[in-house]
Amino acid sequence: MERSDSLSESPRKRNGLLRDQVQLVKRKDTSRYEIVPFPEPLSFEKGFFVMIRAIQLLVQNNEGIIFVGVAGPSGAGKTVFTEKVLNFMPSVAVISMDNYNDASRIVDGNFDDPRLTDYDTLLENIHGLKEGRTVDVPSSRIVIIEGIYALSDKLRPILDLRVSVTGGVHFDLVKRVLRDIQRAGQEPEEIIHQISETVYPMYKAFIEPDLKTAHIRIINKFNPFSGFQNPMYILKSPRSLTPDQIKAALGEDQTESNEETYDIYLLPPGEDPEACQSYLRMRNREGKYNLMFEEWVTDNPFIISPRITFEVSVRLLGGLMALGYTIAAILKRSSRVFSDGKATVKIDWLEQLNRRYIQVQGRDRLYVKFVAEQLGLDGSYIPRTYIEQIQLEKLMNDVMGAINQLSEQISTLNERMDEFTCRVEDLNSKFTLIKSSPSQQNLIPSSDTRNGSAPTNLFVSQLGNGTLIPHSSSSNQLSKESPLMEEITVLSRGQRQVIHQLDNLTNLLHEHLVLTRQGNAMSRNRIQEGIDMAICPLIILTIGSVGYFVFKSLNRS
Template identity: 60%
Template sequence: MNRDMKSKKGYGKDLDLIPVKGHGGKIRYTIKPIDEPFTFDKGFYVFIRALQQLKNNNDGAIMVGLAGPSGSGKTAFSEKVRSFDPNVAVISMDMYNDGSKVVDDNFDDPRLTDYNLLLQNLADLRRGHAAKIPIYDFKSSSRTGFREQPVPESRIVILEGIYALSEKLRPLLDLRVSVTGGIHFDLVKRVMRDVRRSGQGPEEIIQQITDTVFPMYKAFIEPDLQTAQLKIINSFNPFSSLLSTTFILKSSTVPSEDQVLKALADFGPLHTQRKDVDVVDIYLLPPNEDPETCQSWLRMRNREGRYSLMFEEWVVEKPFVVSPRIAFEVNVRVLSGLMALGYEIGTIMKRSSRVFCVKVAGG
C-alpha cells in the first residue's frame, strides 16, 4: 500500500497522513487536521479525497465520525456522500437513544446514548462482522427492533450524530468531521426537522431548543467539534425555498373612519367592528452578525399579550419587502433563551393601529 505522507499543495492532491497506533499496537493512518474551514461543497470534495486516501492506506472498514449541532446539515452531508457512493453505510446515533432515561424532555442529553451497544457495533464492523443496529421510534421514544448492517462494499461507515466525536468514540474513528451552520440557521432547521419528526408544535420545539438544546451544545458538543480534522461550514439558508414577495401599499393620506367604512360597504352587507391594537416588535440580531448588513433578523412580536416569532424579517422602508411565511406562536420565556444564545436586541418598534374586523354576511 502507498503510505507516502508527503502532501502536495491544493486539496485536489494528496492530504497529509499521520500514523496512529490502534488496538493491539497496529498502525493505522488518519488525516492530519486542517485548520482552514471549508464550505459545504468544497468540504464534500476534500472529504471524498480523504476517504480515498484512507482506503488506500488502511485495511478493513474506514470509520468516520460526522458531528455537529442539531439541524446543522449532517444528514444532508451524509446523503450527498450516499448519492456519490450508494454503498457507503450511514449509522445514526439517534438510533441508540434510550427513551427511558429522558428527563424534562431533554433528548439531547449525552447520557441517553447506549454507548455499550454502539461501541460493540462499531467494533464488530471494524473486525469485518455484521452488526445489529437498533431502530428507534421518535414519536413513541422507544426502541422498536434491530436491523442487520453488514460491512459495506465501499468499506466506509459513517457514524452521524451530535456526539459522534465524543471522547468514547474517537479511538475507533479514522476520520473526524464537523458540520456547523451558525446558531441562527441551526435553530430554524432544527425546528423544521422536529416538527416533521416528532409531531410536536413549533412553539414547543422552540422552547425546548432555547431551554435545553443549545445550552447542551455549548457544554458538551462544541468542545468535541474542536477535535475534527475536517471542519465544514454549512451556509445553506433554510428559507431559500420559502421566500415570497409581500407588496405593501401605502396611502399618501390618512383616510377618515367614515371613508374606510364607506369603502368596505361596497363589498356588500357587512358587520364591522373597530378596535385599537398595540403591537411591540422586538428585532433580534443573530450572533456574530453586523447590524448594518444583516438581513436575517429574528422578530418577536407582542400583540395583545400573545407572542410570535418570525424568521428572516427584514427591517426596511420600501414599497415591498421579501420575507418568508414562517411565524410561530411562542412563550415569552423564549426571548431570554435566545439572548442567552447570543442574540442581541437591535431595535424595539412600538405602534398602535386601529383595526377594522369585517364579517361578510353569509360568510
C-alpha cells in the same frame, strides 16, 4: 499497498486546486493514516467534495474498514449531508447513533443528554466490524457514524476521518423547529422552549468541544426561508392619506380596525447590528406574543418578506437571550388597518421614528402594486423595513454628529487664525510706525530748511512775550541772521544723527527679536547692552542740542 502521492509526514501549506489540498499524515503509534486538518471551515458543497476526496485517499492507504464520524448540533444538517454522501457512494454503510439511545436513561425529557447513548453496544458493534465477524461488511469498506456525539472522546480513537457540520445558531434554531414540527407534531412553543433550555446548553457543554477536533469543519448555510413560495409583498410610502382615500381605493368590501404593536427585534449571536437582515422578532399585540423568524429582500420598490410565526409565552425571551440573542430595538407602532381580503393598507404611526407611513401589503404582487397606484403612492416608495430605517437614521445621526463636531473644531480654528492674524497685523503696524516715524522727522527739517523757515514746534514756546520768532518775519530777515542759520544747521545735523541712531536701534531691535526666536541668550544680552548704550547718548545729544539752540536764541533776543 500502493501509497498516494498526497502523503505527507507533517502538515504543510495548502495551495492549488481543492482536490490537491487534501493531504494525508501518518497517525502516531499506528500504521494508519488520517488527513491533515483544514484550518478554515468549508461551505456545505466544498466540505462534501473534500470529504469524498479524503475517503478515497484513506481507502487507498489504510487497510480494513474506514470509519468516518459526522457530528454536529441537532438540526445542523448531519443527516442531509450523510444522505448526500450515500447518493454519491451507495455502497457506504451508515450507523446512526440515534439507534443506540437508551430510552430508559431519559431524564426530564432531555433527548440531547450524552448519557443516553449506549456506547458499550456501539463500540462492540464497531469492533465486530473491524475484526470481520459475521456481519455484512460494506463493499466500499466505508462506515459513517452519524450523531451529535459522533466525535466524542470514546469514539475518536477508532475514527479515521472526523467531520463536523454546524450552522449559525439562528438557522440551527429555525431548522430544528421546522424539522421537529414535521416529525413529532409538537407545538412550536414547546419545541422552542426545549431548544433554549436544553438543546443549546447541551451543545455548548458537550458537543462544541468535540467539534473542534474535526479534520473537516463544514458550515451549513442552508436558508430555511429560501423554499418559501408565498412571501408577503410590501410597498411603503411616507405620504399622507386620509381614511376616505384608502376606503375608496379598496372598494366597499373592506374592513377597518386599530392595532397597537410592540416589536422586539432580537439580534442573532455574532451578527453586525448595522448590517443584520436576519433578526428574530418577538411581537406583542393585544397581550399575545408571537416569535417571528423573518428575513427580507428588496426588489425595488417591493420589500419581500418570507416569515414563520409561532405563538409563544413571554418567558421565552429569557431563553433566547441565554442562546446569545440581544435586544437590538423595541419598536412601538400604532396602526389603522384597512383590508379587502387580498390586500391590507395600514396607516402606521411609529413612536420611535416620530413619523407616519403608509403600508400596502399582500400575497399577490400585482394586486398590491395596483392598490398602491390607486392610492397615488407611485414614485414615493421606501424599499426599507422599519428596522432598516432605524439603522439608517442612526447611521445618519452619527455621521451628522461627526460633521457638526468637525465644523465646531474648524470654527474654533478659524477664530484662532483670526486672532493670530490680528496680532500679526498689529505687530506689522508697530514696526511700520517705528520705521516711518524717524523718516518723517528727517523730512520735515530738510524741507523747512530749504524753504527758509524752521518747524514751528521747535521754536514756539508758551512764554508771556509771545513767540520767539514772530510769524510776520520774512525769509530775507531770517537769512540775514547767519549765526541763527548755522545753529539751525547744526540742530538739523544733530537730528539726522538721531535718526541714524534710531535706525541702528531698529536694526538692533529686529536682530534682538530674531535671536530671541532662536533661543540665543548670549546674543540677546549683547544686543540689550548695545541698546542701553545707544539710548543714553541719543537722549543727551537731543536735549543738549535743543537746550543750546533755545539758550542762544534767548541771548540774541
